[in-house]
Amino acid sequence: MGKRSSHFGVGVTQTVGRLRTGESRRLLLSVCGVALAVALMISVTGVAVNLAGGSTIQGDDVDYWIVPDGGSVSSVAVSVEGPQLGAVHETTARLQADERVTFATPVELQILQIDTDTTPEYVLAAGVIPPESGERLLGLPTNQLTPGDPHYADGEYTGPWTGEAIVSGAAAEIVGLEQGDTIHPARAGQNQTFTTTAIADGDLSGGVGPVPLIVVHASELQTLTNTARQDSADQILVSTNDPTVESTLAAAYPETQVLTRAGLGGEDLSTSSLPVAVAVAALIATVAIGTLFVATLVGLETIAAREMIAVQGALGISTSSQMVIVFAQTLTIAGLGGFVGTLGGVAGLQVLNVGATIFGSVSQIAAFHPALLAYGPGVAFAIGVLATPYPAWIAARTDQLEVLS
Amino acid sequence: MSGELQMSSMSDSPVVQCTEVVRTYTRGSTGGLFSRQSGTSVTAVDAVSMAVQRGELVGLAGPSGSGKSTLLHLLAALETPDTGNVAITGMNTSSMGERGRTAIRRDHVGIVFQRFHLLPSLTALQNVALPMIEQGSGKRERRRRAQSLLEDVGLGDRLSHRPAALSGGEQQRVAVARALGGDPDLVIADEPTGELDSTASEAVLDLLADVAADHAVVVASHDPMAIDRMDRVLRLRDGRLTDG
Numbered sequence: 350m351g352k353r354s355s356h357f358g359v360g361v362t363q364t365v366g367r368l369r370t371g372e373s374r375r376l377l378l379s380v381c382g383v384a385l386a387v388a389l390m391i392s393v394t395g396v397a398v399n400l401a402g403g404s405t406i407q408g409d410d411v412d413y414w415i416v417p418d419g420g421s422v423s424s425v426a427v428s429v430e431g432p433q434l435g436a437v438h439e440t441t442a443r444l445q446a447d448e449r450v451t452f453a454t455p456v457e458l459q460i461l462q463i464d465t466d467t468t469p470e471y472v473l474a475a476g477v478i479p480p481e482s483g484e485r486l487l488g489l490p491t492n493q494l495t496p497g498d499p500h501y502a503d504g505e506y507t508g509p510w511t512g513e514a515i516v517s518g519a520a521a522e523i524v525g526l527e528q529g530d531t532i533h534p535a536r537a538g539q540n541q542t543f544t545t546t547a548i549a550d551g552d553l554s555g556g557v558g559p560v561p562l563i564v565v566h567a568s569e570l571q572t573l574t575n576t577a578r579q580d581s582a583d584q585i586l587v588s589t590n591d592p593t594v595e596s597t598l599a600a601a602y603p604e605t606q607v608l609t610r611a612g613l614g615g616e617d618l619s620t621s622s623l624p625v626a627v628a629v630a631a632l633i634a635t636v637a638i639g640t641l642f643v644a645t646l647v648g649l650e651t652i653a654a655r656e657m658i659a660v661q662g663a664l665g666i667s668t669s670s671q672m673v674i675v676f677a678q679t680l681t682i683a684g685l686g687g688f689v690g691t692l693g694g695v696a697g698l699q700v701l702n703v704g705a706t707i708f709g710s711v712s713q714i715a716a717f718h719p720a721l722l723a724y725g726p727g728v729a730f731a732i733g734v735l736a737t738p739y740p741a742w743i744a745a746r747t748d749q750l751e752v753l754s
Numbered sequence: 755m756s757g758e759l760q761m762s763s764m765s766d767s768p769v770v771q772c773t774e775v776v777r778t779y780t781r782g783s784t785g786g787l788f789s790r791q792s793g794t795s796v797t798a799v800d801a802v803s804m805a806v807q808r809g810e811l812v813g814l815a816g817p818s819g820s821g822k823s824t825l826l827h828l829l830a831a832l833e834t835p836d837t838g839n840v841a842i843t844g845m846n847t848s849s850m851g852e853r854g855r856t857a858i859r860r861d862h863v864g865i866v867f868q869r870f871h872l873l874p875s876l877t878a879l880q881n882v883a884l885p886m887i888e889q890g891s892g893k894r895e896r897r898r899r900a901q902s903l904l905e906d907v908g909l910g911d912r913l914s915h916r917p918a919a920l921s922g923g924e925q926q927r928v929a930v931a932r933a934l935g936g937d938p939d940l941v942i943a944d945e946p947t948g949e950l951d952s953t954a955s956e957a958v959l960d961l962l963a964d965v966a967a968d969h970a971v972v973v974a975s976h977d978p979m980a981i982d983r984m985d986r987v988l989r990l991r992d993g994r995l996t997d998g
Contacts, residue, residue: 355887359876366875366916660871663832664885665860665936667853750833753867754823 356670360677368685375650376682382642383686383732384693386635387725391694392701393631394724395715401624413587414608415598433581438501438568440601441478441585449591452480455567455582456487459574462535463524469535472520472561476570476582484588489515489564493547501568506577511566514543520561521548532563537573635728636735639683643736647679651740658744659752668745675741680733687729694725767844768805769939769970770829775802775838777824777993798824799835800993808939811966813984814974821993822974823944829972830863830942831855843939860888864933864969866962868945870925872917878904878928879913885936903931907961923954930961934969941965943973947980959983 367373368380417432434440437455444453457476462469475487483492494513502508516526526532532543543565571577587598598607651658661671698715705714777799798821806812814822827833828840831847832855839848842862847855859865864885872881882900891899904913907927909920917925926946933941943962947955959980965971966985973980981987989996 351892352887352890355893359880359884359887362880363873363875370875656871657873660867661884662856663830663859663865664888664932665856665858665863666885666888667856667860670888750827753832754827 352670353673356666356673357677360674361681363674364678364681373650373653375646375653379643379646379650379682380686380689382646383639383683383729384690386639386642386732387687387690387729388693388697390631390635390728391691391721391725392697392715394628394721395694395698395717396701397624397628397631398718398721399714399716400627413589413595413598415585415587415601415605416583416608417602417605433576433579433583434585434602434605435579435581437582437585438478438498438580439504444585444587444598444601447594447597449589449594449597451588451590452482452484453585453587454478454480454486456584456586457567457570457574457576457582459570459576461563461573464533464535465524470524470561472524472563474534474570475562475564476567477564477586478567480588486586487562487564489517489549489562490547491515491564494564494566498566498568500566500572506568506572508568510540510569512541512543512569513546513565515564516545516548517559517562518548518550519559520563521545523561534573541569541573543569632728636732639686639729639732640735643679643683643686643732644739647675647682647736647740648743650678651675651743655743655747656752658747659749662747662749663753671744672741675744676733676737679737679740680730683729683733683736684726687726687732690729691722691725695721768807768841769843770972771805771839771841772825772828772835773803773839773841775799775825775828775835775840777821777828777833777835797993799828801838802990802993802995803838804988804995806940806970806972808968808970809966811963811971811973811983811985813981813987814972814990815976815981815987816990818976820990822990824993825990826942826944826972826974829940830865831858860885860936862939864936864938864941866926866929866933866941866943866946868948870917870922870929870949872925872928872932874917877914877916878909878920878931881917881928882931882935885932889936900931900935903934904928907931908957921954922950923957926950926954926958927961930958930965934965939970941969941971943971943975945975945977946973947975947977952979955979 364376368376415434417434434455441453441455444450454477459474459476460471461474462471477486477491478498479486479491479494479496481496483490485491494515495511500506500508500510514532520526524532526545526548528545528548530545532545534541534543543563567582568577571580571582576582585601587594595607599605658671661674662668695717698717701715702713776797778795778797780793780795800821802825814825816822828835831840831842831850834840834848834850834855839846841847842858845858847858850858873884876884879897879900882903883896886896886899901910901913904910907930909924909927909931912920912924917928920928926949930946941962946958946962950958955977962971962973963983973984975981
């Protein structure tokens with residue numbers, strides 16, 4: 350064990366020494382290659398993390414989501430085509446009656462086409478039952494919406510049409526709305542328009558920037574989108590401070606699941622598996638490119654250093670010990686590249702976000718996660734391990750006599 | 755006197771002994787996918803017998819192509835003869851595999867090369883300590899011995915210098931110290947003064963003479979000054995020993 354670790358140390362010392370003195374441009378190039386690959390991977394993974402984490406619809410005051418069991422946990426995210434819950438007003442009222450529940454509201458999500466003076470625009474419309482307390486829902490304040498759901502009266506959609514809408518800054522910009530302006534949804538009835546009650550900066554984002562969102566009363570959106578017949582919605586949000594309510598929520602509907610805030614991981618909340626796919630693709634590309642790059646260049650370096658390998662053999666250093674030295678060299682190259690690349694990748698995240706802000710008017714497209722600091726070096730280590738066999742094979746087949754003669 | 759066992763007058767058992775050693779190479783062979791043409795067979799070492807004992811400084815002289823390098827390789831257990839035996843401290847290396855011969859070199863043979871072959875990124879101390887790692891010596895022990903050896907060769911003030919910061923003569927002295935690092939019985943030197951000026955050559959030859967006090971040392975050289983310093987000279991021509 351001591352002999353192996355000493356040989357490993359020799360390999361590290363040799364490699365660092367050659368890098369420090371600039372003796373080998375190939376080794377320097379290898380480090381740069383790994384660093385570039387890892388930096389790109391970290392940057393792309395940061396985008397994936399942002400995609401996963403930023404696509405959720407969640408407010409600060411909501412503790413549980415009841416979502417249909419037909420799809421996946423992604424139902425809680427921006428989804429307008431998944432399975433829905435029925436009789437949501439009745440169920441919400443029943444849950445609201447539970448004293449452990451602070452408030453409950455169905456959330457109906459629909460993409461609405463809005464007629465404008467020029468071209469039609471699309472926004473995400475969320476239908477909710479605003480609580481008395483005016484909590485923020487989906488990142489927007491609801492205190493300027495009439496509490497309750499006036500249009501849904503006595504189980505019928507015959508109550509007064511409030512037409513109140515809270516409009517996010519992004520939606521106001523896209524549609525060109527100012528407070529008090531009328532919103533004309535396409536194919537809406539004559540009296541089924543909305544008025545811009547307030548414009549607020551919401552914190553809802555879809556991974557590539559703020560989501561253009563309007564929040565209206567649930568029954569009015571249901572009426573517009575023909576989901577009133579089954580009184581359906583995509584989910585029910587329940588705010589509570591009492592965790593014992595979870596079993597009650599689980600029993601509210603068959604074949605549903607109850608998600609807690611703690612259970613909402615970034616990946617799980619994705620609208621699709623895209624973020625995971627992006628991250629995995631980046632990982633595979635990095636490992637493949639990094640391994641081939643390091644194996645090739647360290648292999649060439651090993652060929653160039655075969656005189657030294659032959660000398661080491663002549664001095665009685667065994668083949669297995671020379672393999673340890675080669676392994677140490679490869680791992681040192683990959684490790685240094687991984688370290689530099691991770692730092693570069695983290696810096697790249699900042700550059701991406703600054704660039705997105707300047708050129709795309711998007712505040713954030715990539716997110717940093719502390720795990721990335723371990724991820725980069727970890728992948729570099731894997732590259733080092735995978736790249737070792739080729740230079741090790743070259744070292745093992747070095748003919749001492751041919752080189753020394 | 756090829757084919758004859760040339761023994762020194764010393765009574766101890768030899769550190770290295772060759773008996774009727776023959777080594778033949780094939781040159782110019784060509785091979786294709788479907789055919790192969792054999793080349794010319796060249797006998798590099800032809801029925802050589804010799805022995806070197808501890809305390810001897812033996813020179814190996816001869817023109818280029820006479821078989822000096824091949825004989826050195828055989829003596830150093832870098833290769834094996836086609837026929838005949840090579841024994842180092844009584845162990846026959848002729849029938850050993852690569853692993854066994856590597857172990858023999860590790861424990862019994864020190865080699866000094868013409869072009870020093872020091873690892874450029876390691877210090878003089880680290881270069882000398884390198885073979886000791888393979889012997890399983892601890893770090894402190896390696897450092898102590900390497901430092902002592904470098905002091906013995908007059909480089910006690912160059913411990914942390916890298917080869918590029920040393921003169922040719924100093925590098926060769928480091929190489930000699932490295933060859934002694936494994937506490938060998940036999941030291942093989944292949945043209946140790948070939949890259950040095952006369953002053954540095956003298957210093958290295960003095961050093962090898964000192965080493966020969968308690969080791970068996972074989973030096974292959976073209977350098978008349980080096981040959982003159984040997985206790986005994988074996989001359990090779992066309993792979994055969996001509997006199998001793």
